Amino acid sequence: MNAPRPPAAAAAREELIRLAGVTCGYAGDAVLVDVDLAVHDGEFIGIVGPSGAGKTTALRVLSGSMRVAHGSVRRRADLRMAYVPQVETINWSFPVTVRECVLMARVHGRRLPWASREERARVDGVLAQLDIGELADRHIRELSGGQQQRVFIARALLGEPELLLMDEPTSGVDVRLRHEILHLLDELHARGLAIVLSTHDLNGIAAHLPRVVCLNRRVVGDGVPSEVLTSDVLERTYGASMEVLVHGGMPVVVDSFRRHVPHPHAHPHPHPHEDGDPHAEPHVHAEIQP
Amino acid sequence: MIDELLRPFDFEFFRNGLIVATMAGALCGAIGVYVVLKGMSYIGHGLSHAIFGGFAASSLLGVNYLLGAGLWGVVSALMINAVTRRRIIGSDAAIGVITTASFALGLALFALFGTSGRSFDAALFGSILGVGRDDVVAICVVSVLAALLIFLRYRALLFTTFDPEVADVAGVDTGRMDALLMVVLAGSILATMQVLGVTLIAAALVIPAAVARMLTNSFARMLQLATTIGAVCGFVGMNLSYQLDVQSGPTIVLVAATLFALVFGVTGATGRRRAASIAAPAPTAPAAPLAARAD
Numbered sequence: 001m002n003a004p005r006p007p008a009a010a011a012a013r014e015e016l017i018r019l020a021g022v023t024c025g026y027a028g029d030a031v032l033v034d035v036d037l038a039v040h041d042g043e044f045i046g047i048v049g050p051s052g053a054g055k056t057t058a059l060r061v062l063s064g065s066m067r068v069a070h071g072s073v074r075r076r077a078d079l080r081m082a083y084v085p086q087v088e089t090i091n092w093s094f095p096v097t098v099r100e101c102v103l104m105a106r107v108h109g110r111r112l113p114w115a116s117r118e119e120r121a122r123v124d125g126v127l128a129q130l131d132i133g134e135l136a137d138r139h140i141r142e143l144s145g146g147q148q149q150r151v152f153i154a155r156a157l158l159g160e161p162e163l164l165l166m167d168e169p170t171s172g173v174d175v176r177l178r179h180e181i182l183h184l185l186d187e188l189h190a191r192g193l194a195i196v197l198s199t200h201d202l203n204g205i206a207a208h209l210p211r212v213v214c215l216n217r218r219v220v221g222d223g224v225p226s227e228v229l230t231s232d233v234l235e236r237t238y239g240a241s242m243e244v245l246v247h248g249g250m251p252v253v254v255d256s257f258r259r260h261v262p263h264p265h266a267h268p269h270p271h272p273h274e275d276g277d278p279h280a281e282p283h284v285h286a287e288i289q290p
Numbered sequence: 291m292i293d294e295l296l297r298p299f300d301f302e303f304f305r306n307g308l309i310v311a312t313m314a315g316a317l318c319g320a321i322g323v324y325v326v327l328k329g330m331s332y333i334g335h336g337l338s339h340a341i342f343g344g345f346a347a348s349s350l351l352g353v354n355y356l357l358g359a360g361l362w363g364v365v366s367a368l369m370i371n372a373v374t375r376r377r378i379i380g381s382d383a384a385i386g387v388i389t390t391a392s393f394a395l396g397l398a399l400f401a402l403f404g405t406s407g408r409s410f411d412a413a414l415f416g417s418i419l420g421v422g423r424d425d426v427v428a429i430c431v432v433s434v435l436a437a438l439l440i441f442l443r444y445r446a447l448l449f450t451t452f453d454p455e456v457a458d459v460a461g462v463d464t465g466r467m468d469a470l471l472m473v474v475l476a477g478s479i480l481a482t483m484q485v486l487g488v489t490l491i492a493a494a495l496v497i498p499a500a501v502a503r504m505l506t507n508s509f510a511r512m513l514q515l516a517t518t519i520g521a522v523c524g525f526v527g528m529n530l531s532y533q534l535d536v537q538s539g540p541t542i543v544l545v546a547a548t549l550f551a552l553v554f555g556v557t558g559a560t561g562r563r564r565a566a567s568i569a570a571p572a573p574t575a576p577a578a579p580l581a582a583r584a585d
Contacts (some may be wrong), residue, residue, distance in 0.1 A: 063459040083459040094327060094452050095503060095512045095564075104449045107462055113444035113510065139507035159460065 013040035016079055016163050016194060017062055021071035024061060031057045033217050034071070039163065039196055044189040046205035047198045049215035050238050055198035058215060059083070059165050062196060082156030084166040087148060092141040098151050099123055099136040105158035126154045130184070146177045153184070164188070166197040170204060182208045202229065202253040225251055298532045307421040307485060311528035311542060312521050313429045314482035317436055318491065319498035319520020321478050323513050324471055326499040327451050332382065333370055333472075335492035336389030338479045340366040342488045343392030345413050346399040356428050356480065363476035366392060371472040393488075416487035416539025425484050432481040436474045440513070443467065448509055485528070487539035497546040498523065501553050504561035523549065 018038045025031040031054045039045065039062065047055045060066035061073060063083045082105070102123050103115055110116060115123065127133045130150045135143060140151060149169060156164055169185070170178045182204050189195050199205060205212050206225040214221035214228060214237040221233040229251040234242040243254045298304040325334045344362020348355045366388060373384040412420045440447065449457035450467040458464050479491050486494050502515035527542030534541065554561055 065455060065458045081459065083456050085453065085456055089455075091452070093564075093566075094509075095507050096448075096452060096509050097507065100448070100509055101452075104445065104452065104457075105460065107445045107449050107457070107460055109445070111442050111444075113441060141507075165459075 013042055014076075015040050015074075016076050018074045019058075019061060019071065020074070022061060022068045022073065023070040024057065024066060024068040030069075031217060032061065032068075035061075035215075035219055037062075037213065037219060037222070039194060041162070041194055042189075042192055043194050043196075043211060044185070044209050045196045045211045045213060046209040047196065047213045047215050048200065048202055048205060048237070049220075051200075053216045053237070055215055056086075056167050059167050059196065059198055063165050079163060080159060080161045081163045081165060082159050082161035084149075084152045084156050084164065084169065086167045086171060087145070087152070088172065090140075090148075090152070092148075095139070097137050097139055098127070098132065098143070098154075101140055101151055102126065102155045102158055105155045122158060123154075126158050129157070130154050145173050146180050149173075149177075149181055150184070153188075157188075161193070163194045163196070166195065168198050168200070170199055170201045178204055202234075205229075206251045206253070229253060295529070295533075298529070303419060303421060304528075304532060306423065306426050307538065308525065308528045310421050310425050310429050310482070311485045311524035311538060313433050313524070314478075314485050315494065315498070315520035315522070315524025315527075315542065316517045317429070317433050317478050317520070318482060318486075318494040319502075319516040319518070320440060320513060321436060321471075321475055322495035322497075322499040322520070323502070323509075323516045324447065324451055325475065325495050326503070328471075330475075331492065331496050333374070333385055334475060334479070334495045336385045337363065337367055337370065337472075337476060338483070338488040338491040339393035340370075340389040341392075341476065341479055341483065342413060343394075343396040343399075345483070345488075346396030350399050350403050356424065359483075360477070360480050362392070363480050364473055367472035367476040368469060371469050374468075411537075412484060412487070414487050414489050415537045416483075416485045416490060416542075417537060420484050425481070429481040432474070432477040436478060439470055439474055443470070447471065452509075485524075485538050486542060487537070490539040490543045493543040493546065494520065494523075497543070497550050500565060501546075501550050504553050504557045504565050507564070519546075519549065 016039045019035055022035045022037075023030055023033050031052075035054075035058065037058070047058055049055050057066060061068060063081060064073070064075065065083075099115075099120075103119065106115075106119055109119060124133060124136065127136055130153060132143075132147050132150050132154065135147060135151075140148060143151065153164075153166075153169075166185075169181050173181065178201060185195055185197070186208055206229055210224060212221070212223070212225050212228050213219060214233050216237050216239075220237045221228040221230075226249075229244055231242055231244050234244065234253065240255070245252045245254060299308075322334075325331060341359050341363040344359035344366075345355055347353075347362065348358020351358065369388055370385050373388070411417065446457070446462045446467055449460065449462050450464045454464045457467075479488070482491060482494065498516040498520040499512070501519050502512045505515055506512050523546040524542055527545040528538055530536070530545065531538040531541040554565065557564075
């Protein structure tokens with residue numbers, strides 16, 4: 001069994017955020033229960049788990065946009081963070097061009113509505129860095145899926161963050177685009193950016209990320225993919241049987257469908273807030289005790 | 291012909307009405323962009339009705355209606371904002387209860403005690419005759435405040451309107467932005483009520499923004515266009531109101547609606563696709579957690 005513990009290499013780095021015994025949820029229903037998680041400078045972490053496991057909630061707690069009922073969140077005082085939401089939550093019909101969208105990151109810049117020459121140069125620079133420089137004056141809906149994802153990464157990067165939080169950046173994209181996004185994130189990580197993302201893409205994580213956190217309301221496993229992505233941890237995370245093969249030294253997860261393994265933390269239904277509908281009624285969850 | 295068109299400018303009440311109508315159109319056009327894009331059209335409609343209650347009460351008590359209805363409107367706006375953000379109960383239902391109850395109270399007060407001062411019909415449908423210097427001053431003050439808010443907090447308002455969750459993470463006080471917008475909306479409704487009437491203000495908020503949306507994909511251009519379209523509709527509508535001897539509110543709204551139909555036809559499929567996007571849902575924000583902050 002893999003006890004929740006971060007990789008040893010992380011211990012030497014500066015700690016950016018630490019969640020200690022965090023319990024929180026929506027309208028009294030606990031989504032995260034007693035979660036311990038530390039994020040260090042320069043780390044690249046993938047949070048995996050079934051729908052309703054609390055992945056988006058964990059990102060919200062890390063970002064500070066979600067209050068916790070119990071436990072503590074310790075964040076470095078001057079930490080610069082950026083958050084990239086799920087593309088499904090974006091209103092693509094909103095009248096905003098790529099440049100206008102990216103410039104939102106400079107909300108604490110000068111007060112005048114229009115961009116300064118320096119700001120325009122910075123926006124152009126970030127867009128060029130992400131290979132979407134020629135799209136600056138296009139409407140966000142007129143872009144391909146990969147370009148749309150890059151626009152929101154560009155907006156995040158314009159704020160020069162030390163930590164990038166991304167909610168399911170590879171959801172709903174084809175294999176080629178998934179690789180494209182993960183390679184891009186690899187590059188950003190190589191330049192020193194700490195990244196925490198949530199995903200359903202187990203094999204993408206195994207191939208690209210040095211640290212994976214298996215979450216199902218509680219942290220079930222935390223460490224390097226080769227240690228964490230095991231049949232035992234995945235069964236306890238997903239409540240379903242999964243086989244893990246090794247290919248080229250990397251774990252490859254295969255759905256086996258041999259049997260259903262009931263899990264004390266598994267949800268029969270996804271939590272509505274985790275699937276982009278914060279207005280829906282929650283189904284079954286433990287209560288947060290006052 | 292020209293003399294006939296210019297004759298109303300000899301009258302002070304018309305000049306006042308024209309200034310107020312043109313500024314009201316511009317003000318509602320600009321605020322309407324945020325109202326429409328945040329999916330708050332129903333709030334704008336409801337708030338105008340809620341303010342009618344304050345109008346009736348202040349008229350009955352002999353209090354300056356700008357103060358009485360203004361206070362009433364701000365309180366209603368902040369209540370609606372709180373209900374909408376906290377999602378204590380369904381926001382549509384809550385807004386419906388708050389605003390229609392306030393409107394009903396206004397109707398009941400007028401029915402029981404009659405009216406002194408401001409005209410009942412003018413409040414409902416707008417009238418050029420009731421426009422005085424205090425209305426000109428009120429619209430100027432509200433317009434300046436709205437322009438300052440939009441100009442100085444342009445980026446924060448845009449971020450909050452487009453992507454409130456990420457704006458929150460970026461350090462924008464989205465709660466304060468929403469509250470400021472609601473207060474300016476209440477002020478705009480109050481200042482334009484005399485010319486447009488509470489039953490028609492929602493159209494002045496929505497139509498210029500909808501027309502502008504059909505013409506552009508840029509937020510900045512949409513804001514400029516909606517402001518200009520609103521002002522033109524107010525100016526043209528007020529002149530037509532005098533010439534046709536029809537109440538100012540309906541005339542201004544009909545001018546705007548005609549422009550909408552024209553642009554809808556001329557822009558074709560592109561305009562229709564953009565107009566359809568106005569009904570698109572706003573970005574999802576996290577449901578407000580009820581737990582206490584422990585970090």
